[in-house]
Amino acid sequence: MAHFKTRMTEVLGIEYPIMCGGLQNAANKELAVAISEAGGLGITNISMYPDLDDFRETVRWMRAHTAKPLAVNISMIPNIDMGDKIRQYLTICGEEGIDVIETSGKDPAEFVPIIHSYGMKSVHKVPMPRHALRAQKSGVDCVTIVGSEAAGHPAADLIGTMVVANKAVELCSIPVLVGGGICNGRSMAAALALGAEGVVIGTRFLNATECCISQNHKQWIIDHTEKDTILCQKAIRNMIRVAHNEAADQCLEMEKKPGVTLQDLMPIISGAVGREAYRTGDTSKGMFSVGQDIGLISDIKPAKEIVEELVRDAAAAADRLASIAKW
Template sequence: MIRTRVTDLLDIQYPIIQGGMQWLACAEFAAAVSNAGGLGVISAAMHPSKEDLLEEIRKTRELTSMPFGVNISMLPTVGPGDMTPKYVEAVIEAKVPVVETAGRSPKDFIGDLKQAGVKIIHKVPSVRFAKKAAEIGVDMVTVVGFECGGHPGLDDVPTALIVNKASRAVDIPVLAGGGIVDGRGLLSALSLGAEGVVLGTRFVATQECTAHPAFKEWVVNAQETDTIIIERSIRNPMRAMKNRAAYQVLGMETHGATLKQLLAIISGKVGKKALFEGDIENSTFAIGQAVGLINEIETVEDVVKGIISEAEDLYRYRLAAVFG
C-alpha cells in the first residue's frame, strides 16, 4: 500500500494522476483511470460550451463512482474567447471533486473553487511558479520536467532536479510529471519528495485510449530520442514526436514564422483530425521522452497495477537488500 497526502486529499487508492491529454481525456478514458485506483481527468478544452462539459461530467459519473477531475488549461491572457470562467462554473455546479489548472495563474478562481469544496492542482514548469501557486492557496502542485510531453516551459530543467527542489520549496504536496511510466519512476519520484505522479505518455499506449492505433504503435516502437522541442520562437515550447510536421515547424521558426503561419500546422483542429485518422506525419503530437520505456499496449488497469506492484517489490526487496 502506498499512502501519501495526495491519496488522502483526493480520496484515491494510488498516487497516480492522469494528465490532461487534450482530445484523449474523455469520459470513458478518465473513468478507466479512476476505476483502476488513480485519478482520471477529463479535458475541458475539448468542449466548446459549459453545457458540453457538464454532459461529459455526467457521462463520467455514469462510468465510475470514484473521484475524477477536470483539466482546465487556461489561456495566457483573459479575452472574449476565454472559456475558463464557464468551465469553472461547470466544475462547481457539477460538484466535481478535483480541478487541474495550467497556463496562467488560477488565483481569480481559487475562492469560488475552495468554497465549493473543489481540490485544486496547478501544473507548473518551474520552482518559482510552484512557490507562487502555493502562495495563492492551491492544494497541490504538479511540476513537470524537461522530459514531459506537451509544454515543459522555457528552463529545460529535468524532472529529477525540479521535483527535488520544488518539494523542498513548498509545504503543499508535489506531483511529479515527465519521464515517469513505471514503478521505478514512481519510487524515484517519491524518494525525491513528490507525493504522487502525473502520467500522460504512458496512458497513450493503452487499450482504452481513443487515439488511432497508428499512434499507439508509434509509441511502443519509439525511442527516447524520437521526440523534439518545437515552438520555442513563440515562447510556448512543446515536446512532440519527431515527424514531418515537427521538422516543418522548426524550419518555419528558423525563418521567423508568425503564430498565425504556424497555426496551419500546430492548431488543435489539425491535430485532432490527424490523431483520430492515424496520420502520424502531418500534424504535431505532444509526447514525452518516456516513449523509450514503453514496449506494449496494455489496459489502463494493468498499467496502474503494474506500476504499483513494481514499486512495492523494488522497495521491499531490492532496496531492502541494498540497505541491509
C-alpha cells in the same frame, strides 16, 4: 496489491498516488473513468469539447460511470484572458460533481476560491520550482512539478525532473506531485523517494486501450525511442515537446521565418489538425505531444493494468531500496 498512503491520496481521496495529466485531444471520458476506477485519478480536458453543453454532457456521463474521484484539466494560455470562460467551466464542474481541477499555463490564484467554493480540490501544474512556490501562495491544494522530459510545455531552461522535483519538495509545504518521464514503477518509486506525494503521468496513458488516439499513434510510440521527440514552437515562445514527425519538421522550418507568429503556424499546430490526425491515424500530421519516456513504452493495455503494474513495480522498487539501505 500494495497499499500506498501519501498526502496526495489523502487530500484527493484516491487509492493510489497516480494522476493522469490533462491530455489535449486524448483525455477522453472512457480513459478518465478507467483510470479512476483503477484507483488513480482520471481526467478530461476542457479543450476537447466544442461547447459548454457538450462538456456538461461528458461530465455527467463520467459521473454516472464512476463514483470515484474525477478531475478536469483547464489549461490557460499566458497573456490571454480566459477568465469568463474558465468560470463557466468551473461552474459546470462544481454543479456536476467533479472532485479535482488541474490547472496549468498561468497562476490560478483568481480561480482557487471558486474551485474551493464547490468543495473541489485544486492541483496546479508548473515547470519550475519558483512557480511551485507561487502556486502554493495562491492557495492550491497540491502542486505538480514537471521536468523537461515531459510531453507538453517544458520551461525554457529545460531542467530535468530529477532536479526540479527535488527542489520543489524542498521549497513547498503543500503536497508536491511529480511528472515528466514517469511511466513505470521504478520511476514512480524514484519520484516518491525524492519526496513527492504522488505522480502525474501523461505519455504512458496514451497507450491505454481506452485512450482515443488511433492505433497508429499508439504503435508510433512503441516503435520509437527516447531520441524521437523534438521541441517545437520556440520561436513563438510556447515551446512544446512532441513526436518528431513530418509536422514537427514543417513547424521548425516555418519557425525560421523572422517574426513568425502563432497564426502562421496554426495550419500545422492547431488542436483541430491534431484531433483529425488522431481520428484518421495519420501520424505525419499534427503536433503529437509525447515525452522522452516513449523509449520505455512497449505495449498497449487497459488503464487498469497500467495502474496495477505501476503500483506493483513501485512497491517492489521500494522493497529493493529498503533491502539495500540499512541503518
